[in-house]
Each structure stands twice: as C-alpha cells, then as structure tokens.
Amino acid sequence: MSGQIARSEQYSYFRPHQFLAREDEEPAGIYKIDEGWACRYRLLSDGRRQITALYLPGDYCEPQWALGKRPSQPVVALTIVRATRLPENTAWGFQPEAQQAFWSKLGDVIERQTNWLVTLGRKTALERVSHLLLELFERMRNAGLAYGQQCAMPLTQMEIADLTGLTPVHVNRTLQAMRSRGLVELQSKWLRIPDLPTLRDVASLGSGEIVG
Amino acid sequence: MSGQIARSEQYSYFRPHQFLAREDEEPAGIYKIDEGWACRYRLLSDGRRQITALYLPGDYCEPQWALGKRPSQPVVALTIVRATRLPENTAWGFQPEAQQAFWSKLGDVIERQTNWLVTLGRKTALERVSHLLLELFERMRNAGLAYGQQCAMPLTQMEIADLTGLTPVHVNRTLQAMRSRGLVELQSKWLRIPDLPTLRDVASLGSGEIVG
DNA sequence: CGCGGTGTTGACGCCGCTCAAAGTATGTGG
DNA sequence: CCACATACTTTGAGCGGCGTCAACACCGCG
Numbered sequence: 001m002s003g004q005i006a007r008s009e010q011y012s013y014f015r016p017h018q019f020l021a022r023e024d025e026e027p028a029g030i031y032k033i034d035e036g037w038a039c040r041y042r043l044l045s046d047g048r049r050q051i052t053a054l055y056l057p058g059d060y061c062e063p064q065w066a067l068g069k070r071p072s073q074p075v076v077a078l079t080i081v082r083a084t085r086l087p088e089n090t091a092w093g094f095q096p097e098a099q100q101a102f103w104s105k106l107g108d109v110i111e112r113q114t115n116w117l118v119t120l121g122r123k124t125a126l127e128r129v130s131h132l133l134l135e136l137f138e139r140m141r142n143a144g145l146a147y148g149q150q151c152a153m154p155l156t157q158m159e160i161a162d163l164t165g166l167t168p169v170h171v172n173r174t175l176q177a178m179r180s181r182g183l184v185e186l187q188s189k190w191l192r193i194p195d196l197p198t199l200r201d202v203a204s205l206g207s208g209e210i211v212g
Numbered sequence: 213m214s215g216q217i218a219r220s221e222q223y224s225y226f227r228p229h230q231f232l233a234r235e236d237e238e239p240a241g242i243y244k245i246d247e248g249w250a251c252r253y254r255l256l257s258d259g260r261r262q263i264t265a266l267y268l269p270g271d272y273c274e275p276q277w278a279l280g281k282r283p284s285q286p287v288v289a290l291t292i293v294r295a296t297r298l299p300e301n302t303a304w305g306f307q308p309e310a311q312q313a314f315w316s317k318l319g320d321v322i323e324r325q326t327n328w329l330v331t332l333g334r335k336t337a338l339e340r341v342s343h344l345l346l347e348l349f350e351r352m353r354n355a356g357l358a359y360g361q362q363c364a365m366p367l368t369q370m371e372i373a374d375l376t377g378l379t380p381v382h383v384n385r386t387l388q389a390m391r392s393r394g395l396v397e398l399q400s401k402w403l404r405i406p407d408l409p410t411l412r413d414v415a416s417l418g419s420g421e422i423v424g
Numbered sequence: 425c426g427c428g429g430t431g432t433t434g435a436c437g438c439c440g441c442t443c444a445a446a447g448t449a450t451g452t453g454g
Numbered sequence: 455c456c457a458c459a460t461a462c463t464t465t466g467a468g469c470g471g472c473g474t475c476a477a478c479a480c481c482g483c484g
Contacts, residue, residue: 044330049334050329052330064319067319067322068315068319104280106276107279107281110325111281111284113322113326116329117325117328117329118256118262120329120377122256124471156431157430158429165332166473167474169433169473169474170473173432173472336439369463370461380462380463381441381443381465384464384465
C-alpha cells in the first residue's frame with residue numbers, strides 16, 4: 001500500500017488508494033500530476049470524511065510544502081496517477097518563469113479553498129454539487145482535457161459526497177434532480193454540461209470565481 | 213466608509229465596518245494587524261454570508277497578495293483596527309528571517325483554511341462553535357493576548373454564525389448548551405475556557421490541528 | 425458465475441432553519 | 455443623567471432539507 005508501484009527515470013506511478021503522502025510524514029517531494037486524479041482528506045474518529053483538495057492533471061501536490069510545512073492530511077490517488085517529482089529548488093530556484101507559475105498556482109489553490117468555505121458553509125445540496133461539477137469541468141478544460149462540453153469524471157458518488165459534505169444517498173438524489181432538469185449529463189464516468197452559465201447560476205457562483 | 217480614518221507616519225486605523233480591501237480592487241498594500249480584529253467574507257445574492265478568514269493581531273492581511281493575486285473577497289474591520297502597511301519587498305526582499313516568518317504564516321493560513329473545510333463540511337453545530345472558540349483562544353494566546361484561561365472575544369453571535377455556517381438563533385442555543393455544560397464562559401466580550409483538552413475533544417479536533 | 429463496489433429507491437427521523445416577539449445592552453443626544 | 459434608538463441576545467413554535475437505515479439492482483471483474 002505504500003511506495004510507488006514503479007518509478008522510471010522521470011515518472012512516479014500510483015494506483016487507486018495508494019498514498020502520495022501520509023500525515024505528518026516527510027513527503028517524498030512535491031509532485032506535478034501528469035495523469036489521473038488524487039485527493040487530500042481528513043478522517044474523523046467516527047468515520048466521517050471530508051475531502052479537502054482535489055489534484056487534477058497539471059496540479060502541484062502540494063505547493064505549500066515549499067513553505068516548509070509537513071502534510072497534515074494524507075494525499076491519496078483516486079485513479080491511476082502518473083506524476084513527476086519536482087527538483088528541490090523549483091520553488092526557490094533560479095528559473096524565474098517556473099517560479100512565477102508555481103506561486104501563481106499556489107494562489108489559485110488558496111482561492112479555490114476559500115470558495116469552498118462559502119459552499120460548505122452556506123449552500124444547499126444542489127448548489128454544492130453544481131459547484132463541484134462546474135469546477136471539475138473548468139479545471140479539466142484549462143488543463144486541455146475537455147472535449148467540447150464534456151470531460152472525464154472518475155469520481156464515485158461517495159467521493160462526491162465527501163467533497164460536498166453530503167451523504168452518498170443525498171448526492172444520488174441531487175444528481176437525479178440535476179439530470180431531470182437537464183443541468184448535467186453524467187454517465188459511465190463522463191460529464192457533459194449543456195449550458196455552463198445556467199449551471200453557474202444554479203451553483204450561486206458569480207461570473208469569475210472558479211479558479212481553474 | 214472608505215479610506216482610513218487616520219494614518220500617522222507608521223499606522224493605519226480602521227473603524228468597524230470599514231474596508232481594508234474591496235473585491236477586485238488593487239489593495240493599498242499588505243497590512244500587519246497590530247490591534248483589533250478584521251475578517252474576509254463573501255455575500256451571496258440572497259443575503260447569505262460566509263466569513264472566510266479572520267485576522268487577529270499579528271496576522272498579515274493578506275499574505276497571498278504577495279503571490280500576485282488581487283483580493284477576490286472584501287476585507288472589513290470588525291473592531292477598531294490599527295495596522296502597519298508592509299514595505300513592498302517584505303515577501304521577496306532582502307531580510308531572510310522576515311521572509312521566512314512571512315511564508316511560514318502563509319502556510320498556517322492554508323492549514324487553518326483546510327481545517328475549516330472539514331468543520332464546515334462534516335461537523336455539528338456544537339463541534340463548529342467549539343472549534344471556533346478554541347481557535348480564537350489559541351491564536352490569541354500565541355499572540356500574547358491571553359490572560360490565563362481567558363481572552364477578548366469581540367464577535368457577535370451573528371458573526372459567529374457567519375463563521376460557522378449556522379444561523380444566529382442556533383448559535384445562541386449552542387452557546388447556551390456549551391455554557392450549561394461548563395465548556396466555556398462567555399460574557400461581555402470575554403471568553404474563558406476552563407478545560408482546553410475537553411473542548412478540543414468536543415470539537416472533534418485532534419491534538420495538534422489548530423494552527424495558532 | 426459469484427462477489428464486492430457502486431448506484432437507486434423508500435420510509436422515517438432529527439438537526440438546524442424560519443418566523444416572530446420579547447428582553448437586554450450600548451451608546452447618543454438633549 | 456435620562457430618553458430613546460439601535461443593535462444584540464434570548465425564547466418559543468413549527469417546519470423542512472438532509473441524514474439514517476434498509477433493501478434491492480446493477481456492473482465490472484476474477
């Protein structure tokens with residue numbers, strides 16, 4: 001369950017449920033996700049789980065380790081993941097444009113987290129799920145992984161529940177309501193959003209506040 | 213309502229409800245809070261409000277502006293605030309120990325936000341309010357502003373509600389339950405916590421996960 | 425073919441919300 | 455120092471969105 005399944009000259013591979021980082025352990029390094037999805041989460045003693053970050057292709061996992069912090073939450077692969085370990089000095093090192101991009105992405109992470117505070121604190125189930133699917137699509141699109149109005153969506157309903165702070169049962173009912181209203185098409189791990197502006201509206205998101 | 217009420221050679225002053233930053237506007241600069249409390253929030257179109265960050269004495273407002281982002285949410289004073297504007301180069305400038313402290317505080321902000329994602333997504337009213345009061349006390353203590361087991365607590369119940377994602381009415385009832393169980397004493401803007409470990413337990417917080 | 429993980433459906437219960445009103449500080453001006 | 459306004463806190467009654475529990479269906483995979 002620990003240690004990568006393979007490591008070529010440049011790539012690290014992880015399979016679903018395998019850890020990229022464990023709580024309070026020194027991380028092997030900062031990864032750049034090349035393929036696949038991963039997440040960070042916290043488990044409460046009675047089994048409640050909240051996913052606190054999602055890593056998609058192109059994301060760094062995790063930029064804040066460059067600030068000298070250790071991971072306080074585990075990071076685990078949701079699908080098969082291919083990742084590249086960054087050289088130690090990428091954050092503080094010599095190439096200005098790489099640094100710039102790196103810190104800018106850290107800013108995006110902070111802003112996304114802030115948006116999720118609003119959603120988890122104040123929004124209904126319908127708004128939460130809408131926010132999530134919208135964010136997934138826009139991040140995938142910005143990573144060049146959307147095809148027209150659709151993109152891959154490997155999450156199970158239970159994982160959606162742990163992201164949105166709902167139960168799997170209620171996620172199921174909410175998705176059905178969304179499908180029957182034509183807000184999304186979601187089947188066999190593919191997501192299609194017929195009308196982005198309408199979905200933004202349903203999610204109670206302003207015009208620009210998803211950071212992809 | 214805008215512009216500081218006074219600015220001496222070194223200090224900026226703000227009164228309650230006055231903005232330290234407005235949405236999408238270039239901030240006047242990064243402040244270090246010397247005295248008083250401020251917060252960042254988002255308002256939804258139907259009036260729901262979620263407070264997404266709290267700034268206490270010693271905090272920077274806001275470190276992520278150094279990453280090249282503009283404020284995407286307003287920052288407003290909750291009490292009278294005295295603050296110092298940082299020189300432009302504090303983050304990227306020459307004194308290594310100041311830089312170190314600055315980036316370390318940014319890491320703390322990210323971690324606190326992550327902890328709040330768990331609380332807002334998965335915890336009960338009792339756990340939420342406990343988490344908040346515990347965090348306030350520990351941050352005030354780390355700032356040298358706690359006296360024994362007590363510290364100042366200027367928040368109204370409505371502000372507590374907007375921090376915890378509850379309604380003011382339910383915050384009131386939750387506080388009464390906590391008082392009657394002896395978990396906290398809270399009156400006339402002062403907070404006393406008789407037993408920190410017990411309160412941590414009630415808040416479903418592990419041993420170390422509040423970043424003060 | 426069988427099995428574990430996932431998705432779906434129904435009945436029912438509860439935590440926290442809504443609405444409404446009364447009580448209590450805090451402060452301001454006369 | 456009092457009169458009054460305004461904000462905040464407290465209390466009650468009723469309701470509803472989402473959780474809980476349980477069963478069943480589906481599907482990919484060994």
